[in-house]
Amino acid sequence: MADTSNAPVLNISGLRYERNDRKILKGVDWRVGAGEHWVILGPNGCGKTSLINCLTGYEMSTAGDITVDGSEFGRTDWREVRKRVGLVTSTLTSYLEPGEPVLDAVASGREAMLNLVGEVSAEVRTEARALLERIGCGYLADSFWGVLSQGERQKILICRALMSKYHVLILDEPCAGLDPVAREHFLGWLQQLATAPGAPSMVLVTHHVEEILPCFTHVLVLKQGAVLASGTKQEVLTSECLSEAYGAPLSLEAGGDRYRLTLLNP
Numbered sequence: 001m002a003d004t005s006n007a008p009v010l011n012i013s014g015l016r017y018e019r020n021d022r023k024i025l026k027g028v029d030w031r032v033g034a035g036e037h038w039v040i041l042g043p044n045g046c047g048k049t050s051l052i053n054c055l056t057g058y059e060m061s062t063a064g065d066i067t068v069d070g071s072e073f074g075r076t077d078w079r080e081v082r083k084r085v086g087l088v089t090s091t092l093t094s095y096l097e098p099g100e101p102v103l104d105a106v107a108s109g110r111e112a113m114l115n116l117v118g119e120v121s122a123e124v125r126t127e128a129r130a131l132l133e134r135i136g137c138g139y140l141a142d143s144f145w146g147v148l149s150q151g152e153r154q155k156i157l158i159c160r161a162l163m164s165k166y167h168v169l170i171l172d173e174p175c176a177g178l179d180p181v182a183r184e185h186f187l188g189w190l191q192q193l194a195t196a197p198g199a200p201s202m203v204l205v206t207h208h209v210e211e212i213l214p215c216f217t218h219v220l221v222l223k224q225g226a227v228l229a230s231g232t233k234q235e236v237l238t239s240e241c242l243s244e245a246y247g248a249p250l251s252l253e254a255g256g257d258r259y260r261l262t263l264l265n266p
Ligand SMILES: Nc1ncnc2c1ncn2[C@@H]1O[C@H](COP(=O)(O)OP(=O)(O)OP(=O)(O)O)[C@@H](O)[C@H]1O
Pocket: 019, 020, 022, 024, 042, 043, 044, 045, 046, 047, 048, 049, 050, 051
């Protein structure tokens, strides 16, 4: 049997994404190996969400190759691939109907559907309710998506991602809108999830270095739609690299097992 232990979970080569005459991604190469957990950093508008949207088939790339969990974009039904990718992104917020019941929004994550069409089994509903309870949102099960606060929406999207039988979990600014306590609880849970046996590979898009938990092994830094740096946390996460990425003098400090970034001479 072929040895697939070193097969990448995500593999992107020469990815270009252009819209309305804008070159948003300009030839991105990126490989996520099994067991690696990545953070994506980069200034506003550098293309982080566009990269995630191309990876998950929510946006069509202009050129390049994308392989997710062994399936190549264009050769596989992307709806099937999505079932193996847990995704938490505010992009989904605009796709979900305001009248979608929260329990359905979570349950539909099993089939990676947006807005529940048809029936889901009682078993899946029970699982969705249990997940909502686990994340402290059981009280929202019978509410509608449209009335939730921003923080509640993030938590529901996290529950939804957990419903999929994912091999990779992509989190695009998952802490946006979470209060400080909810954020620390969420990060603690993420660290546990990443270090559990058989954990999925994780990709975290963030602006905040303090969210880079010890479980993260690699960092991708984007700047103006291109890869500025890509490699292990030790190689990439430096004051020099982040200063270049954000175009300002920054000092990165590691305190305990978390990081802190300070703008020098603000
Ligand atoms: N359909 C489009 N037409 C023109 N420009 C677009 C389109 N979609 C995205 N962009 C531009 O592409 C750039 C990258 O956007 P993207 O959302 O990927 O950035 P980001 O790195 O996730 O930013 P942020 O950190 O602010 O969330 C932005 O400048 C955005 O305005």
